[in-house]
Amino acid sequence: MAMNDNLAREINMQAVPSPRQHPETQPGNVHIKKTVKRGITRLEVWLISFFGCVVFGLLVANITMAMQLSTTNRTTQDLDQQATDIQVVNENLEQNIQELSRYDRVYKIAKDNGLKMNEEQIRNVSP
Template structure:
């Protein structure tokens, strides 16, 4: 009879059966549902003002960048013109030096029938 008294059967009788409870999809009539609050007029106005300020700042930054770029372009153009004028001036100075050589001046004077008269020549010292 010891075999008839089985402990496994006694344990299974002591364990209650578990039935999962179903949660309702919709809340019951007595519970409150939290809805998103709509922004108040002050908050809407504040958001519009902040958006306008951000837009104006972006516009100002872009316009300043355009002004800076155009100013840089003007500076580069002016620098290029100065460099060209400097080169032209150096070339003209060299040409003046070549044309005012004593040999050349003396040859032109002789070709026009001028002669050297020491009494009419003045020496200028600095």
């Protein structure tokens, strides 16, 4: 059996090469395929810059349009308020006209000034 053990050892030793026999497998000579990590290419930088500028321009345009819309809305509200104020003034003036043109008031003023009523010369004008 001792002889069989030595034979088995010799076969195992021949099957596994030792590092001294094959210089290719030594740790200093190991060839590892290196992957080169590249940064962003010039085209990618240009595209990112271009789209960044486009997005920035769109944001500026959006803010500008929002400001113009806000200004236009404010102007519209101011004009509506002015129209409402003018309408109130007109209604007040119409009410004053109605009060000043009452028949009894006109008749009293005529009487105070010595005027006489002549039915033939009276004309009714309706507004």
